[in-house]
Amino acid sequence: MPFDYDLVIIGAGSGGIAAAERAAGYGVRVAIAEQAKVGGACINYGCIPEKLLDYAASYKQLDKLASSYGWDKVARHFHWSHFVDAKNRHLQHLNELHLHNLQHSGAKLIQGQAAFLDAHTVLIADRPVTADKILIAVGAKPLIPEIPGIECAITWRELYNLPAQPKHLAILGSDPIGVKVAGSMNELETHVTQIIAGDCVLAELDAEIGKRIQDKMIQQGVQIFSHSYVEKIERIGDRFCLKLSGKYTDSVIVDTVFVDAPRKPNLENLNLEQVGIQRTPSGAIQVDEFSRTTHVNVFAVGDCTDRIPLTPSAIAQARAFADTEFGGQPQMVSYDWVPISISSHPEAATVGLSEAQAREKYGDAVQCYRTQFRPLFYCLSQLNEKSLLKVVVNRDDAERILGVHMLGEGSVEMIQTLAIALSLGATKQNLDRAIGIHPSSAEELFSM
């Protein structure tokens, strides 16, 4: 019996949309199921709203600098509701753009929740739809810690649509999302208290960068309670009292509690057991390097698998899947040089191995070059802003670069292109011989 479609995709987020458009481009019949708004986490409550909030917050720093460049001082006020409205208008535009592009590609969007009936059939909004191949691209959801009273907390799903700006925000956790939110909300004059289990935020980053970000956050007014845990949350009228244990045992009273929850694959109600699709020990869908699951005609990409949980990684996996299965060009995704940005204040970016990871792998052959400098942009002001660049190399391999870590203005844009050079095997000597752009922060990389 012929199938309704060649490919059915479950989830119209970053990965699902990229797969639909690429596969449809090869002339195959594609349907894509979405239970909520198209665009997934990235557009609706992830990368885009988070970055827009970061831009909103960056005006504070610009205002501080403007008078040193001869501008009059002006009193500005931030209006949360204006920001939320403007942000939502842009998100609406992005949603419409995705809908238009999907339609233009020829893929059929079916609105509704999907679940497997068998390996070739999914039920979408009570209607069975059959396909030769099925791609799971359902993303992830927050893994809420088990703390009494946690039901009053919000996550990144709610933050960007709060009806009013929090006056005092507690952030539970120390991962990139929590750090970005802490930095932005603090600049927007919300009082932020961040409660972290470890010594320092951003444990995954190079320790020097993490420590510098934390010091800067504290200097800017974020209250960080390290080695501390929230034992319970009690509602007191319209506020919340957090009882702490660990290094800090004071109670904290706030009006909003934000959980920087880790993300876990969004697999409930999919009926995966029906088709015998296996999971990894962490609960993600098990896939090989071609995004094949343990069932021959079922595939998975993006945050529901155990690979790097970022938008470009989901898109790369999705396109590689479509090229392999429908385009006759088998493709694997390389994760060796994935650049990562942190929109802290100032921003940070990193690619490759941290110093600690490099030492674990290459021991004493590891050497670090670092430079700290005051970008010209700040030199007319009293602000003592310093940028940090750190390059980790392997001395036993012609000083091949193992990792680059940056903190300061322009880091994100610099790392992006530098990652390509690193993937081609760049050495410290290549940096030394490069001719930089003057004046710029990037030129500091070439004279370390």
Ligand SMILES: Cc1cc2nc3c(=O)[nH]c(=O)nc-3n(C[C@H](O)[C@H](O)[C@H](O)COP(=O)(O)OP(=O)(O)OC[C@H]3O[C@@H](n4cnc5c(N)ncnc54)[C@H](O)[C@@H]3O)c2cc1C
């Ligand atoms: C707060 C936050 C900030 C982030 N910041 C960044 C960043 O700065 N840079 C970056 O690269 N990445 C960032 N990410 C990660 C990025 O958003 C994800 O890696 C990316 O969205 C993953 O794409 P995906 O296609 O796997 O899942 P998603 O984009 O989440 O899409 C999954 C889709 O599947 C739908 N779905 C789920 N189950 C079903 C079902 N049964 N039936 C039908 N539809 C279903 C969902 O509604 C959703 O639309 C951030 C994430 C968060 C949460």
